[in-house]
Amino acid sequence: MSLEGRTIDVVEDDPIMGESLMQRLAIEGATVRWWRDGREALGGIRRDAPEAVVCDIRLPDASGEDVFHEIVARRDAPPFLFITGHGDVDQAVRLLRGGAGDYVLKPFEMGDFLKRLTSILPPRQDGATGVLGVSRPMQAMERTLRKLAKGRTTVLMTGETGSGKEVAARFLHGLGGADVPFMAVNCAAIPANLMEAELFGHERGAFTGATQRHLGYAERAREGTLFLDEIGDLDLALQAKLLRLLEDRTFHRVGGEQALPFKARVVAATHADLAALVRDGRFREDLYYRIAVITVGLPPLRERPEDVRWLLDRFVAATLAETGSDLAGLSALAEDAALAHAWPGNVRELRNRVERAVALSLGPWISPGDLFPERWAEAADDGRMPSLEEIRHAAEKRHIHRALEFTGGEILATAEALGISRTTLWEKMKKFEIRGEAD
Numbered sequence: 001m002s003l004e005g006r007t008i009d010v011v012e013d014d015p016i017m018g019e020s021l022m023q024r025l026a027i028e029g030a031t032v033r034w035w036r037d038g039r040e041a042l043g044g045i046r047r048d049a050p051e052a053v054v055c056d057i058r059l060p061d062a063s064g065e066d067v068f069h070e071i072v073a074r075r076d077a078p079p080f081l082f083i084t085g086h087g088d089v090d091q092a093v094r095l096l097r098g099g100a101g102d103y104v105l106k107p108f109e110m111g112d113f114l115k116r117l118t119s120i121l122p123p124r125q126d127g128a129t130g131v132l133g134v135s136r137p138m139q140a141m142e143r144t145l146r147k148l149a150k151g152r153t154t155v156l157m158t159g160e161t162g163s164g165k166e167v168a169a170r171f172l173h174g175l176g177g178a179d180v181p182f183m184a185v186n187c188a189a190i191p192a193n194l195m196e197a198e199l200f201g202h203e204r205g206a207f208t209g210a211t212q213r214h215l216g217y218a219e220r221a222r223e224g225t226l227f228l229d230e231i232g233d234l235d236l237a238l239q240a241k242l243l244r245l246l247e248d249r250t251f252h253r254v255g256g257e258q259a260l261p262f263k264a265r266v267v268a269a270t271h272a273d274l275a276a277l278v279r280d281g282r283f284r285e286d287l288y289y290r291i292a293v294i295t296v297g298l299p300p301l302r303e304r305p306e307d308v309r310w311l312l313d314r315f316v317a318a319t320l321a322e323t324g325s326d327l328a329g330l331s332a333l334a335e336d337a338a339l340a341h342a343w344p345g346n347v348r349e350l351r352n353r354v355e356r357a358v359a360l361s362l363g364p365w366i367s368p369g370d371l372f373p374e375r376w377a378e379a380a381d382d383g384r385m386p387s388l389e390e391i392r393h394a395a396e397k398r399h400i401h402r403a404l405e406f407t408g409g410e411i412l413a414t415a416e417a418l419g420i421s422r423t424t425l426w427e428k429m430k431k432f433e434i435r436g437e438a439d
């Protein structure tokens with residue numbers, strides 16, 4: 001079994017050991033990131049969600065055991081392969097009991113190391129990832145959703161507005177395969193007094209104006225998905241009814257006697273801090289625990305620059321095709337401006353900006369001013385035409401970033417891929433203020 005395409009983080013302070021592990025794992029086809037102390041490792045592993053971690057037990061600022069304990073407390077924690085000296089074997093055995101994957105004793109033979117690492121890796125997921133995003137956190141999220149595809153476990157999607165909670169819910173729904181409905185209900189948009197009848201339906205004559213039987217969302221969802229958006233805005237009385245629906249998996253139409261079976265999966269979404277709403281008495285604690293069993297967090301777009309590029313490419317291509325525009329595409333400077341932007345409205349904002357830019361750009365290339373007209377208008381100086389040199393530098397910088405990402409930050413491989421020497425690459429990285437992940 002090869003390491004082709006696997007994502008592995010190495011936590012090692014020894015430069016020689018670190019470099020040789022990086023090289024060997026890259027040769028095996030893995031995407032590798034290297035962290036040199038505990039603090040760096042904690043941030044990096046949390047952000048990147050690798051499939052496995054190779055970790056030295058002794059680090060300058062912490063022990064590998066500390067790093068492991070911090071990470072293992074998280075859901076979907078990757079397995080650890082510890083590198084230990086003879087003096088640390090007791091500790092390594094303790095770690096194994098605590099759930100670490102395995103350990104190798106220094107000095108070790110590379111073949112044995114690779115075999116052990118391969119054996120602790122989680123099985124490959126069927127089907128390609130990269131539907132929701134290409135960044136590591138989004139790929140990890142996709143893997144989680146694929147695991148949840150079968151069954152009816154309730155899932156809570158959290159994340160800032162526009163980060164893609166509904167898109168992720170629809171993706172999960174689509175994984176189910178069957179041709180069943182996805183019923184989306186915006187709990188913030190429906191008035192509280194109408195919500196019960198909307199959700200559970202009503203019988204004829206249940207109240208004034210109920211001239212016919214009406215099937216609610218819960219019933220129309222059949223064996224599909226009931227997507228409850230903005231669940232934090234659900235009225236307290238309705239929260240009690242929703243809890244009963246989830247506990248008993250039955251419901252009554254308003255004015256109905258008969259208990260009807262509820263067969264759908266509930267996916268709830270919120271951009272609010274539900275735990276805080278529970279503390280304020282605005283959300284039932286029992287319902288909170290019932291729906292938060294599996295919580296999937298959508299990271300804000302500003303924390304995943306790889307997805308900014310990927311989404312830009314997709315949205316620009318799609319919008320050009322849809323509108324029949326003859327624009328050449330996004331300029332390198334516009335992409336840089338997009339990468340520097342904080343995207344408070346997340347993917348929704350990105351999509352809107354692209355659509356507006358395509359509609360308004362005078363071309364041939366979409367400029368930073370097309371994407372961010374408000375900023376362009378404010379800074380008169382910026383309204384000038386970029387020089388050829390600026391365009392060339394921006395393109396070079398962007399391409400070096402891409403190559404570094406592609407090789408997992410491996411300098412030699414990046415230089416080779418770009419057809420320049422290692423020194424030239426270093427010089428350019430310095431000039432463009434690019435920090436290598438592995439330097």
Ligand SMILES: Nc1ncnc2c1ncn2[C@@H]1O[C@H](COP(=O)(O)OP(=O)(O)OP(=O)(O)O)[C@@H](O)[C@H]1O
Nearest residue numbers: 132133160161162163164165166167271347348351
């Ligand atoms: N991974 C993605 N790929 C393509 N488009 C996406 C992706 N994520 C979000 N979008 C687009 O961004 C917009 C907002 O997405 P979505 O409605 O899923 O966000 P949300 O988190 O549910 O927002 P809100 O909290 O405001 O309801 C939609 O137009 C959607 O098509």
